[in-house]
Amino acid sequence: MTSTIKAADAASAGDAAGREIVRPKLTFGQRLSWFDVKASPYAYISPFFLLFGLLGLFPLVYTFVVSLHEWELLQGQGDFIGLENFATTLQDRFFWNSIFNTLSIFVLSTVPQITMAVILAAILDHNLKGKTFWRMSVLLPYVVTPVAVALIFSNIFQEQSGLANNLLGVFGIEPIEWKRETWASHVAIATMVNWRWTGYNALILLAAMQAVPRDLHESAAIDGAGGIRRFFSITIPSIRPTLIFVIITATIGGLQIFAEPRLFDVSTAGGVGGSDRQFQTTVLYLWEMAFFRQDFGRASAIAWLLFLLIVGIGLINFLISKQIASAEGRALNKKTARMLAKREGVSA
Amino acid sequence: MTTFGTMGFEELYEQYESENPNITIEANNIDTGGNARTDTFTKLAAGSGLSDVVAIEEGWLGSIMEVSDQFSDLRDFDMEERQGDWLDWKVEQVTDPDGRIIGYGTDIGPAGLCYNAPAFQAAGLPTDRAAVAELLGGDDASWERFFEIGRQYKQATGKAWYDHNGFVWNSMVNQLEEGYYTADGELNVEDNAELQERFGWIADASADGLSAAQTAWDWNGGQAFTDQTFATFVCPGWMLGVVQGQLEAGGGGPETGWDFADVFPGGSVNWGGSWLTVPTTSEHPEEAAALASWLTQPEQQLAAFEAAGAFPSTTEAQEELAANPTPNPVFNDAPIGEILVDRSQGVVAQFKGPDDSLIQENVFGPPLQKLERGEATEEQAWQEALTLLNDLVG
Numbered sequence: 001m002t003s004t005i006k007a008a009d010a011a012s013a014g015d016a017a018g019r020e021i022v023r024p025k026l027t028f029g030q031r032l033s034w035f036d037v038k039a040s041p042y043a044y045i046s047p048f049f050l051l052f053g054l055l056g057l058f059p060l061v062y063t064f065v066v067s068l069h070e071w072e073l074l075q076g077q078g079d080f081i082g083l084e085n086f087a088t089t090l091q092d093r094f095f096w097n098s099i100f101n102t103l104s105i106f107v108l109s110t111v112p113q114i115t116m117a118v119i120l121a122a123i124l125d126h127n128l129k130g131k132t133f134w135r136m137s138v139l140l141p142y143v144v145t146p147v148a149v150a151l152i153f154s155n156i157f158q159e160q161s162g163l164a165n166n167l168l169g170v171f172g173i174e175p176i177e178w179k180r181e182t183w184a185s186h187v188a189i190a191t192m193v194n195w196r197w198t199g200y201n202a203l204i205l206l207a208a209m210q211a212v213p214r215d216l217h218e219s220a221a222i223d224g225a226g227g228i229r230r231f232f233s234i235t236i237p238s239i240r241p242t243l244i245f246v247i248i249t250a251t252i253g254g255l256q257i258f259a260e261p262r263l264f265d266v267s268t269a270g271g272v273g274g275s276d277r278q279f280q281t282t283v284l285y286l287w288e289m290a291f292f293r294q295d296f297g298r299a300s301a302i303a304w305l306l307f308l309l310i311v312g313i314g315l316i317n318f319l320i321s322k323q324i325a326s327a328e329g330r331a332l333n334k335k336t337a338r339m340l341a342k343r344e345g346v347s348a
Numbered sequence: 349m350t351t352f353g354t355m356g357f358e359e360l361y362e363q364y365e366s367e368n369p370n371i372t373i374e375a376n377n378i379d380t381g382g383n384a385r386t387d388t389f390t391k392l393a394a395g396s397g398l399s400d401v402v403a404i405e406e407g408w409l410g411s412i413m414e415v416s417d418q419f420s421d422l423r424d425f426d427m428e429e430r431q432g433d434w435l436d437w438k439v440e441q442v443t444d445p446d447g448r449i450i451g452y453g454t455d456i457g458p459a460g461l462c463y464n465a466p467a468f469q470a471a472g473l474p475t476d477r478a479a480v481a482e483l484l485g486g487d488d489a490s491w492e493r494f495f496e497i498g499r500q501y502k503q504a505t506g507k508a509w510y511d512h513n514g515f516v517w518n519s520m521v522n523q524l525e526e527g528y529y530t531a532d533g534e535l536n537v538e539d540n541a542e543l544q545e546r547f548g549w550i551a552d553a554s555a556d557g558l559s560a561a562q563t564a565w566d567w568n569g570g571q572a573f574t575d576q577t578f579a580t581f582v583c584p585g586w587m588l589g590v591v592q593g594q595l596e597a598g599g600g601g602p603e604t605g606w607d608f609a610d611v612f613p614g615g616s617v618n619w620g621g622s623w624l625t626v627p628t629t630s631e632h633p634e635e636a637a638a639l640a641s642w643l644t645q646p647e648q649q650l651a652a653f654e655a656a657g658a659f660p661s662t663t664e665a666q667e668e669l670a671a672n673p674t675p676n677p678v679f680n681d682a683p684i685g686e687i688l689v690d691r692s693q694g695v696v697a698q699f700k701g702p703d704d705s706l707i708q709e710n711v712f713g714p715p716l717q718k719l720e721r722g723e724a725t726e727e728q729a730w731q732e733a734l735t736l737l738n739d740l741v742g
Contacts, residue, residue, distance in 0.1 A: 073393045074415045094739065160568040179563075267565035268717075270382050270709040275717045291386050293706060293740065294411065296393075 060307070067300035074294060085301035095302065097277055098285035099309070101186065105261075105281060106254035108190035109197075114250060116194070117201035118243075122231060124202065125209045135206070138199035149192050150263035154179075157188045157264075164188075179265045185279040192260045197253070201246050208242035209235055244321045251317050255310050258283040282306050349639070350376045350399040352384035354589035355454065355622070356656030360648050364639060371635060374399075380565060381405045381620075385705065392418060398627040400636035404451065406621045406697065407705040409441060410529075414702055416444035420626040423449055425637035433646065433662045437696050442623055451623025452644040455658035457584035458692035459519060459617050462591060465680065466605040467579035471504035473497070477682060481611035491520065491549050494580075494613035498558040501579055508560035511578045513550050513716035515564065518708060519582045520546040522698060523617045528708070529701030537707070537737055544730065551719050551726035559720035570598025573606070583608060584619040585659030585688050592657070592678050601678070608682040610690050618695045621661065659688045666692065703741050711736045 026034070067085050070078030089095050120138060128134055141149070156163040157178035165175040178188045212235060220230050236243070261279045262271055272288045273280025280288070282302065290299035351357060361373045376399065378384040385408045391397040392415065404412050412419070421427075427449050431439055434453045442451035461484065465475040474483055485493045498509030510516055521527045521543070530536045537543060553559065560578040567573060573581075573594045581591065588608070595601060624640035626633050642648060649660035650668060657676075660666055666689050673683035714736065715729035724732065 073389055074411060074418075076393075092739075155569075158569065161571065265563075266383075267380075267563055269713045270705075272710065275714045291390055292710075293703075294389065 063300045063303050066296055067298075067304055069297050071297035071300070072294055073290060073296050078297075081297075085297045086305070089298055089301045089305060094277060094280070094285060095282075095305075098273075098280050098282040101182075101261075101273070101277075101279055102255055102257065102281045102283075105186050105189050105193070105257055105279070106251070108186055109193040109257075110247075110250045110254045112190075113194045113198050114201060114243075114247060116198045117205055117246070118236075120198065120202035121205035121209055122235065124206050125235075135203065138202050140199065141196050142200040144196070146192075146196065146259040147263060149196055150260045153188065153192045153195075153260075154264045154266075179268070179274060180278065182278045185264070185274060189257070189260045189264060189279055192264075193254070193257060197250065201250065204246055205239060205242060208239035212238040240321075244318065247317055247321050248314055251314055252310055255306070255313065256283050257281050258287065262287070282309075349373055349401045350378065350384070350387070351403040352378040352381050352405070353586065354593060354656040354658070355403065356589070356652035356654070356658050357643060359655065360643060360651055364642060371639065373639070381407060382705070382709070388412075392627075396629060398629050400626065400630040400632055401640045402625050402627055403454070403622050404625055406441070406457070406700060407708065408700075409623075410700040410702040410704050412450075412625075413442075413444055416446075416448060416450050418628055419450040420628055420630070420633050420637065421448040421450065422452065422626070422637060422641075425634065426641055427452075430641065433664065435661060435663060438621070438661045441697055442625075451625045452640045453661035454622045454624060454644055454649070454652070455586055455620075456661045456692065456695070456697070457522075457586060457618050457620035458659055458688050458695050459582055459584040459587070459612050459619055460684075460687050460691050461609045461611055461613070462581040462583040462588070462679070463607055463609055464576055464579050464605055465607050467505070467507070467576045468501075470576075471501045471579070473501065473504075475607075477607050477609045477680075480607075480609040484609070484611045484613065486611060489611045489613050489615070491546070491613045495549060495553045495556075495558060498553065498580075499556055502557055505579075507576065508578045509553075509558040510580050510582070511560050511562045511567065511572065512564055513554060513559050513561075513720045514708075514713055515582050516553075516559075517546070517550055517712060517716055519612075519617055519619060520550075520614060521708075522619045523614050524698065527698045527700070528704055529699055531699045533699070533701055535701070535737075535741065537711075538734060547730055547733075548726055550716065551729065554719040554722070561717070561720040567594055567598070570594040570596070570600070572598070574598040574600030574604050582612075582619075584617075585653075585657050585684075586620055588657035588676075588679065588684060589655075595678070602680065605680065606678070607680040608676070608684050608687060610687040612691060616691055616693060616695045618692075618697045621697065653685060657684065659692065706740060707737065710740055 066077075068082060069080055072078065124131065124135055124138065157165075159165065159175065159177055159179060162178070164178065168175065176184045178184045216234050216238070217230055220234055225233065258281065261273050261281050261284050264279065265271065265274060268275050269277075270288075270292060272292060273284045277285075283306065286299050286302045286306065289295050289302060349361075355377075358375070361375055365371060365373055378387055384403065384405065388398070388402055388404065389408075389411070430452075431449070435456070438453040438456060439449060442453070443449050461480075463480055468475045468480065474480055481489075483497060495509075501507070501509050524542055525531075526536055528535065528537055560572065562568065562572050562577065568577070570593075572578065573591065575598075581587075583591065591606065595604060595606070624644060626636045626640060630636050643652075644662070646660065646662045646665035646668065649658075649662055649665040652658045653660055653665070653669070654674075660669070669685035670689040673686035675681035676684045712733050715724060715732040718724035718732070719726070719729050
């Protein structure tokens with residue numbers, strides 16, 4: 001009896017072993033390497049998240065806390081007032097003025113900047129003589145700090161004897177009041193931004209263009225596609241991810257413009273962006289609120305509203321730029337389909 | 349050690365370092381008072397980063413006095429013995445309600461009138477500085493008189509009389525017993541007949557084209573001082589250093605013919621002035637106070653005056669200036685020390701509220717500019733000032 005039972009037991013045990021995966025006891029070394037494979041990737045990327053938590057998330061949350069209080073620059077924390085700072089800010093004409101200025105400068109800088117960058121990159125992508133020289137020259141403005149750029153350009157746009165007005169004078173054009181007229185000042189500031197960032201973006205786009213397989217171009221060329229056609233149908237769709245990256249970083253940068261308007265006219269009205277705030281961007285208004293008017297609570301509310309605005313515009317941007325490339329792709333597909341259909345018809 | 353503008357301390361630092369071998373001075377000078385204000389406020393708010401000695405200016409003293417506990421009480425050092433060195437009001441301004449004294453006074457801002465002699469000559473006006481003082485009314489000089497001569501000048505030459513509205517307005521406001529705030533700290537702008545009357549004078553002068561509508565602190569890169577864009581300029585003592593700097597920037601010098609007259613429209617005025625403070629965050633408060641105290645001794649104040657025109661706030665240094673007038677080569681050898689001593693008679697500084705500099709720059713700045721550019725009538729400009737006041741301060 002005992003033996004049969006034992007045998008049955010052994011059989012069932014054997015069956016179980018057969019069905020289930022055998023898990024031999026792991027040695028310490030094996031465990032360690034298992035842990036290594038599973039956990040190390042997280043450890044490797046954790047510095048970013050730790051730093052982001054410390055330098056990104058914490059300030060973000062803390063700013064929100066500040067925005068819910070009356071908070072003076074020098075005296076510090078006051079009473080809790082809920083969302084009142086946000087309400088005041090949303091009814092503040094200077095806030096909306098700064099939003100308008102920011103968007104206007106943003107459009108005036110981002111659109112020409114990226115267009116120029118794509119064109120420059122396309123030119124640099126050709127086999128130029130001394131290409132390293134050209135590529136380095138394009139990046140040169142980026143090396144100059146924004147402060148220096150702002151100082152140089154604010155001199156160029158000096159109203160009475162600046163370079164820009166002197167040049168206009170050569171062509172008999174009346175001097176422009178760069179630091180007083182809203183549009184002129186926006187153009188001037190956008191010029192600084194463009195001067196600095198176009199080359200940088202061009203190089204990033206160039207890198208992406210170089211990664212486009214040459215045989216795609218070659219076969220398209222054999223099929224009779226011209227340079228421009230290849231540019232729009234092959235290059236642009238291929239660099240789509242990079243283009244999106246460039247557009248989004250340019251958007252974030254464009255909405256955070258500070259140094260340029262701050263230093264464009266340092267002496268008028270305490271440097272808050274023109275006598276009538278003609279070129280006061282939102283970040284500059286934030287600065288005015290925090291360090292000039294010393295209202296930290298409202299400054300924090302402005303910071304948060306700006307954050308939301310950037311996220312919002314970034315999203316819209318993302319959707320549109322996704323459309324650009326995929327619409328291009330669809331159009332191509334339709335055309336190819338038609339062409340293929342035609343050919344089939346001919347051959348039949 | 350953080351200072352701003354032209355305070356004339358550079359050579360004094362070297363002297364102090366050589367006399368006190370264990371002290372090293374790291375001097376940091378900020379270009380304008382406005383930027384120094386931002387720098388100081390930011391560091392105060394952050395609770396760190398302030399120098400051992402920080403210079404503060406009258407325009408933003410109001411905000412500083414609200415947090416006076418962040419600055420050392422200098423009575424813990426040598427203030428009690430030195431208190432009598434200064435004009436009484438210079439010490440009172442930096443005394444908080446608890447009686448703590450937080451600053452060693454450096455300069456004060458009595459003002460005379462800078463004028464361009466060749467420009468005066470071109471208009472057939474007298475050029476001698478005594479005659480100019482007489483022309484503008486001497487001891488009874490008034491703003492009406494100042495603008496009246498300005499109209500004559502404008503008619504004769506077609507050029508502007510003074511550089512821009514902002515500075516003239518500042519002078520007028522500083523002349524009043526109470527400015528943007530009453531002495532007990534209440535806002536004092538709306539329905540302030542004195543202010544409104546002066547605003548009207550400026551509006552009329554602007555309408556007659558007396559203002560050159562210059563950008564302050566820029567003056568077309570200093571050129572406006574060298575090409576007779578305007579003929580007169582309001583000059584508190586410390587402003588003489590600024591004029592000198594602007595002349596250099598604009599490529600000019602004594603030959604441009606600037607002079608300094610012992611007269612000021614509307615009577616004597618105090619515009620500006622600074623103190624040296626020792627923030628409580630300082631790790632070497634004793635050494636810092638010793639340095640600040642030394643820099644504001646009468647002897648050193650005289651040296652700073654020589655270097656930058658900063659008019660001394662100690663009575664002893666003022667007496668010295670009056671007794672030994674020295675000609676200033678930049679201003680046609682005018683004895684500026686003696687003149688300023690004269691101009692400082694009866695001067696008392698006005699109470700400055702917490703938002704004084706904001707009101708000056710951002711409430712009255714834009715409408716005054718609109719006036720001189722002919723973009724607004726007096727009524728519109730005054731209304732705009734009130735609206736701005738309501739939006740920014742109210």
